[in-house]
Structures are given as structure tokens and as C-alpha cells.
Amino acid sequence: MNNAPISAGARRRRPVFLLIAGVALVAALVVSGWFVVAHDRPDGKGGDVAAVPSIFPVPQHARAEAGGPVPLNGHVYVVAPEGTDQASVDAVRDLIAGAGGTAEVVTTLSTPRQGASAIRVGTDSDAALKALRLDGDPEIRSALERPEGYAVATGTIEGIPTAVLAGRDNDGVFHGVQTLRQLLKDGALAAVRISDWPLTETRGVIEGFYGTPWSHQARLDVIEFAGRQKMNTYIYSPKDDPLLREKWRDLYSNQELGELRELIDAAAANHLRFSYALSPGIDVCYSRASDLDDAVAKLESLYSLGVRSFVIPLDDIATKVQCAEDLREFGSGQANLAKAQASFLNDINEKFISGKDGVLPLETVPTFYNGSRSTPYKRELGTALNPGIVVQWTGEEVVSHRITLDSAKTAGDSYGRPGSPRDIVLWDNYPVNDYSQDRLFLAPVIGRDADLYKTVRGIVTNPMIEPYLSLPAIFNYADLSWNGPAYHPDESMNAALSLLAGPDPEVQAAVRAFVDLNQDWQDDELTPSAPELRRDIDQFWQDYDAGRVPSGGLKARAVLLQRLPELLPRMAQPGFAQDATAWVAASAEYGHGVEDALVMLEATKRGDTASAAAARKSAEGALTTAAAKTQPTLERGVVTPVLGGSELKSFIEQALQRVPAP
Incomplete structure (x- = not known):
């Protein structure tokens, strides 16, 4: 994406898995004092949460229970019926090991040993919830009726302390494990009742900047970090990967396919969907059959690796059709560019997307991807483009300091048809620094309406060229997109910095002093410098x-x-x-x-x-x-x-x- 603050010739937009072991993260939070009162939903339905540890992203409902904690530092049964998500089971085992306990994974449990405890994990937890007399709890039922929802409850089942982690689906189970990590203190899980689900469907990271692409290891680490923060999307779109743009027709070598497969597998293990973004707009001829065939062949090569989510970005390219065939077929001008692009995207949708099992709706980044008001380009694109294709949008500006619900709603109308707004995913250009590579942007995420989830299909953050310095903002976006009404920028950023710094008070002070020096973001009055x-x-x-x-x-x-x-x-x-x-x-x-x-x-x-x-x-x-x-x-x-x-x-x-x- 071209960024207004720099010259027209300049370009913008913006390792071993994550080196922080799960229990080390929890220890960092414990020592640094971040186990404080958690927030309940703004509707005030939450009861007494004074003893509930802080949880990020903030759950929809969380309350303390009267019973005692569930010890994990002894013998712990992990009750996981056949078919339970293996990544979640493995994560629970790691959690128990980190607490000093011994995990025994079983499919059923009827006669547990004295002195043991249990964690019951899975998507079919009706019996366990009934044993805790929570099978009719309206908040828990609400969570387990929603995609990616989960519930955590503690009590006594079969005579031993038990934590029940029930998920609406495997994603929900995995998200629940990330909450368990934050409930651990002094070798035991706090006595709580949590019912939770995300408000925004798509939540994640788009590696979409210009400049040195991330290393393979950095991508693996960011994917793991994003999964632990309950995101569900990683979009592969580095602008300086030639096989995405300049050489988009070329297929990957076996070595390159091997690295992509590792990223795809890592995303799946962390319950993120790996989304592949092919950018043919630099020299594509929209009406040329061979270009359509080349695009489909490229997408097929990624589908064979397991990719089930695809984007065709058409940003940062010429604002008119470029080849003679397109001029004859569609004519010149921005509205006819939209017509040509819609034809190409519709063909990809028909020839590739619609015939594949399990593939998510095709997404695109329009050539005119910011601003909410209607234009001839947007009207034509909205009319001609298949209504199932999703549009990625950056707000009123390329780098938008404020993004409002009304603005997003207007954008959906502008890219859609009369009476049928387009589904929008917010491509949020913060903290990306490719247009200002001498600076870092470490301020909390601000200026986004808390209720954007009511209009946009998703929110993805475009991070900095520096992957690990982007983790604090990724943490913020995970909170914002999961539960916008409960997102508090300073609290979220403080928790992120404590997590990344670890328990040493000197190190924490140093991190905060350094972050303070890098608050300035485009002279924004809400992020004053240092x-x-x-x-x-x-x-x-x-x-x-x-x-x-x-x-x-x-x-x-x-x-x-x-x-x-x-x-x-x-x-x-x-x-x-x-x-x-x-x-x-x-x-x-x-x-x-x-x-x-x-x-x-x-x-x-x-x-x-x-x-x-x-x-x-x-x-x-x-x-x-x-x-x-x-x-x-x-x-x-x-x-x-x-x-x-x-x-x-x-x-x-x-x-x-x-x-x-x-």
C-alpha cells in the first residue's frame, strides 16, 4: 500500500517456536503482579470477580467460585475423550509439567486415586458440567453455542478437585487452554467460572509490509504468540517476496514449499488459519486466459499444502488497466478498472474457490482500499464483484488514526450493492513502520471504536518490519478484536510488556523506559512522544x-x-x-x-x-x-x-x- 506521508516513488505498508515457555509466561505475570481483578462484560453481569486473575483477552464473563483451587502439582488426570484436539491436550500436559505435576491422559475416569486432581477437556462436556450443576448455566450455554466459544469451571467431580474446559469446537478448546495458563498460581488453578467467546470473526496478523521480510523462525514465533493470544488468522503477504508480486506466475521450489508447509502446519497447531495472498496486479492482464490459469495454478500449489484461505490483493498498482486486451474488453478509467478486476476475481472464485471443500470466502484488497465514501470505482466494484468476496479496507486513510463504527459501516455500503453491504476485514496499518523505518511504534492501540465487531468481519494488524518488537501491539489487537468493549489500551499494553519482559523488576523497568521512548506515532495527540x-x-x-x-x-x-x-x-x-x-x-x-x-x-x-x-x-x-x-x-x-x-x-x-x- 502506498502511504501518503512519503514520496510517490517510495513504497509502504508495512524464531525454534516462541522462546517463552507457557509456564514461564505465567510465572512472569505472577511475579510482576499482573494477577489482579479481571473485568467482566460491560453489562455488569459478573458477580464477584475479586479473586479472578487478570485474563487477556478479557473474557465475556468471569467470576470467582466458592470452592478451592485445583492443584496441578501432584497427579493430574487429563480426561480427553477420543477425538479431542491434540494440540490442546499437549498444551494441558505442558501446563501440568510446568506446575510440577504429573499428567496422566485418559479417555474416561471413574475411579480416580486419592489425592489426585483432574482437568476434563473437550467439546462434549455435558456430563462434567452437569456434575458441577452448571449444565443449565445461561452464560456457559451461550458460550458453547458460539463459534470458538469455551467455558472453564472448577469444582469436585468423582471426589477430586476438577477443572472442566468445555469448547464449542476445537478452536474453543484451544482458546480455553490459553485461559488456563493465566489461571495458574502457586501450582494450582484458581477457582473460577468463565464463559467466553470472540466478538470478531477474523482476528490476526497480516505480514503485509515493504522491507526486509521476516525470517522463517520469526514467522513461526509470531504464529505461536498469536495463537496464545487467541487470534485465528495469519496472512502471508510480505511485499518484498518476489513470488507474491514481481514473479507471481512462478511456482515455488521444493525448499520454499517445505518452509511454507512448516508455516501452514504451525498455524494449524496453534489454531490459526494460514491465508495466502497472491498479488498479480503489477502486470496482470485481467482478460487474458493464460494469466487466469497461472493464478489458479499458483493457488492450487498452495491448496495442495493445506491452505484453505486465499487473498488476491490488488493494491499499490497502476490505477488504470495496462494491457491492450483489457482496454478493448473493458475500456479505460477507474470504473472500468473495477470492472476488469471484478471479472478476474469472479473467475478465480468460480474456477478455484467455489469448487474446493473447506475453502473460506475469497478476499481481496481493492486498488482504492481506503476511505469510506462512494466513488465510481467502488460503485462498479460493488456491483460487479461476486457478493461473497470479502474486501480488506484500511480505514479512512492508509494509516488511520481513528477508525469508527460509522466509517466501517459506510465502507461496507460503498463496496457493496444497494441494500447488500460488503463484508469488510479491517487491514489496520498499525504498528507498521515501513514508511518510517528509522522509528518504532510501541504505543498501545488506540482510536478504534470498541464496537467495530458489529460491522466488520475481522481485524488484522499489519506489524513492523521488526517482528518481536511488534508483539506488544499484536497482544493489544488480540484483546481489541476478541472483546472490544472490555479493551483498555494501557492495561493491555502493561500486561503485554510484563509477559515479554519476564519477572525481573530491573528488566521490566528497562523495557518500560525503552517503550516510553517509542510512543510517537505520526505526531498523534493521543500518543505523545516519550x-x-x-x-x-x-x-x-x-x-x-x-x-x-x-x-x-x-x-x-x-x-x-x-x-x-x-x-x-x-x-x-x-x-x-x-x-x-x-x-x-x-x-x-x-x-x-x-x-x-x-x-x-x-x-x-x-x-x-x-x-x-x-x-x-x-x-x-x-x-x-x-x-x-x-x-x-x-x-x-x-x-x-x-x-x-x-x-x-x-x-x-x-x-x-x-x-x-x-
Whole structure:
């Protein structure tokens, strides 16, 4: 997608599985204090949730139960009838092992041993719920009637403490396991009753940026992370994969097919659908039979690997038909471009999609993919395109700071037919940074209406070129798309950072100091640049100008920034620090420069010109080093990492201006 803030010639849009073991994640949350009061639905139906751990995404209903916790640090039966989702069973076994217990998987359980406990898992849990007298609970019944819904309840069955995890389907069972991870504390599951389901049908990640594509390992790790956050979609659409765009007609080699198969299998194991996006628009001739055959052959090669979801993006291409055959067939102009594209997409839908078992509706990204108002292109596309084909849309802008329910509803009408709105999936261009590769976007996801689920079919986030630095925003989008009315940006981001940082308080402080430096997003007034740093800077100047001894907050922050290269690699997710190497080094240099500037100002006040001069020289050197070009990019060479709105640089420069040069 072409992004308005950059030149017309520039392009935009935006490893071992995830290295955080499940129980380590739980431990990080426990130690860091994130087991606090969970939120119930905004309707207020939730009872007493004071003892319910925080769960992300926030469940539709969660309440504490009167009984005791279910121990997992002894002998634990995993009661999983034949046909129970194997990935869920394996995850439960891992959870028990991490709690210090021994798992015994059985299909039925009638005479459990004394002192044991049980977790009953599966889609057929009527008997277990009846044993807990919950088979008629309206909230649980509601959850188990909805796709991907699940319920968790605890109590005593067959004389032993038992947790029941009931799923509407296998996806629901898997989502329930992710909730169990967060209920674990001190070797036991909290006594709770949870009924939950997603409000948005499609929830996931689209690797859709320009720039260096993610590594194979990074893709595997992001897929696992997204699955643990109860997302269900990964769209493979890296703009600089030549076999998706420039060489879209070419088939994959055996080695490439092997890597794709591993991604597809990983997605299935984590209950995500792998969606393949073929982008033929650069040189396709919409009316040429051979181009249609080439597109279908490419899709067939992915179908044979197990792909059951397909997208044909037609974004970031010429805004008119390009070949003589199309001009003769459809004519020129944007409305006729829509007619040509609709014909091509309809043919793919008829020739490939409609004849395949288990294939989801075809999706497309229109050439004009943003804005909600009607245009000749959108009207023609809406009229000519098969009504079952889904449109991906980015909001009013390419990078939209606000996305409202009304805007999404209008877009559905504009891309649809009169009285029959088009299904829309929101391709959300945050935190993608391909148009600004010297910056990182680590602010919480904001500005999206909580009730978008009422209009859009799905929400997918387009992440940064840096996969592991994108995990906090992916965590936010998982919360927003699962239960928008209960999504609170700051709470969600704090939980994400605790999860990724791990339990070490020093590491957590370092992560938050680094994230604070990277809040700025297109000068958005709701994401001010480096707010915590700005507070310390403002306080310092207030104290300094009033003749008071400075509070010390700025100096402490400067010292912490200097330690980032030491502390961030100790995170539970080390990929975060690896992705951030250039920005971390610049942060540390600025930390040195700020501390030198403080020494210079203090020495000047007491008349120590020699010390002030030495500190000035050191501060100036830090500015020079921090401004070095150290971050490689695919097409723009090596760039200087920018931190927020340059507050660190501005502070040092302001301090230098206040002290006359020797």
C-alpha cells in the first residue's frame, strides 16, 4: 500500500517456536503482579470477580467460585475423550509439567486415586458440567453455542478437585487452554467460572509490509504468540517476496514449499488459519486466459499444502488497466478498472474457490482500499464483484488514526450493492513502520471504536518490519478484536510488556523506559512522544530554574537508559532486544549524553569551569555517536534510529545552549 506521508516513488505498508515457555509466561505475570481483578462484560453481569486473575483477552464473563483451587502439582488426570484436539491436550500436559505435576491422559475416569486432581477437556462436556450443576448455566450455554466459544469451571467431580474446559469446537478448546495458563498460581488453578467467546470473526496478523521480510523462525514465533493470544488468522503477504508480486506466475521450489508447509502446519497447531495472498496486479492482464490459469495454478500449489484461505490483493498498482486486451474488453478509467478486476476475481472464485471443500470466502484488497465514501470505482466494484468476496479496507486513510463504527459501516455500503453491504476485514496499518523505518511504534492501540465487531468481519494488524518488537501491539489487537468493549489500551499494553519482559523488576523497568521512548506515532495527540521522559525533563527544568535541587528522576532515567544494552537481552523474549539493537544503542548513548549534560549544568552552577567543559565535550560526543546511521533497511540504506520526538537530543542541546562554550 502506498502511504501518503512519503514520496510517490517510495513504497509502504508495512524464531525454534516462541522462546517463552507457557509456564514461564505465567510465572512472569505472577511475579510482576499482573494477577489482579479481571473485568467482566460491560453489562455488569459478573458477580464477584475479586479473586479472578487478570485474563487477556478479557473474557465475556468471569467470576470467582466458592470452592478451592485445583492443584496441578501432584497427579493430574487429563480426561480427553477420543477425538479431542491434540494440540490442546499437549498444551494441558505442558501446563501440568510446568506446575510440577504429573499428567496422566485418559479417555474416561471413574475411579480416580486419592489425592489426585483432574482437568476434563473437550467439546462434549455435558456430563462434567452437569456434575458441577452448571449444565443449565445461561452464560456457559451461550458460550458453547458460539463459534470458538469455551467455558472453564472448577469444582469436585468423582471426589477430586476438577477443572472442566468445555469448547464449542476445537478452536474453543484451544482458546480455553490459553485461559488456563493465566489461571495458574502457586501450582494450582484458581477457582473460577468463565464463559467466553470472540466478538470478531477474523482476528490476526497480516505480514503485509515493504522491507526486509521476516525470517522463517520469526514467522513461526509470531504464529505461536498469536495463537496464545487467541487470534485465528495469519496472512502471508510480505511485499518484498518476489513470488507474491514481481514473479507471481512462478511456482515455488521444493525448499520454499517445505518452509511454507512448516508455516501452514504451525498455524494449524496453534489454531490459526494460514491465508495466502497472491498479488498479480503489477502486470496482470485481467482478460487474458493464460494469466487466469497461472493464478489458479499458483493457488492450487498452495491448496495442495493445506491452505484453505486465499487473498488476491490488488493494491499499490497502476490505477488504470495496462494491457491492450483489457482496454478493448473493458475500456479505460477507474470504473472500468473495477470492472476488469471484478471479472478476474469472479473467475478465480468460480474456477478455484467455489469448487474446493473447506475453502473460506475469497478476499481481496481493492486498488482504492481506503476511505469510506462512494466513488465510481467502488460503485462498479460493488456491483460487479461476486457478493461473497470479502474486501480488506484500511480505514479512512492508509494509516488511520481513528477508525469508527460509522466509517466501517459506510465502507461496507460503498463496496457493496444497494441494500447488500460488503463484508469488510479491517487491514489496520498499525504498528507498521515501513514508511518510517528509522522509528518504532510501541504505543498501545488506540482510536478504534470498541464496537467495530458489529460491522466488520475481522481485524488484522499489519506489524513492523521488526517482528518481536511488534508483539506488544499484536497482544493489544488480540484483546481489541476478541472483546472490544472490555479493551483498555494501557492495561493491555502493561500486561503485554510484563509477559515479554519476564519477572525481573530491573528488566521490566528497562523495557518500560525503552517503550516510553517509542510512543510517537505520526505526531498523534493521543500518543505523545516519550511521556514519562518528558515528565522528568519538565520537572528537572522547573527545579533547575527555581534554584531547587533537581528531583533526580531524570538522572535515574539516564542511568537506566545506559543499562539497556545489558538489561533488555535478559527479557523472557530475547528477540525483542535483538530487533531493537540499533535503537537500544542510541538510547544508551543519549543516556550518557543526558547524564553528562546534568553534570555540566551542576558544575556550571558551582563555578567549576573545568568540570563543565569536560562534561560538555562528553555530551557533544554522545550526540554525535547517537546520531550515527546504524539501522540497515532493504531499500533506503542504513538510517539513523529515531527515538520518539527526539526529546533526549533536544534536552542535551538545550542544556548546551544554557552553558556558554569555553
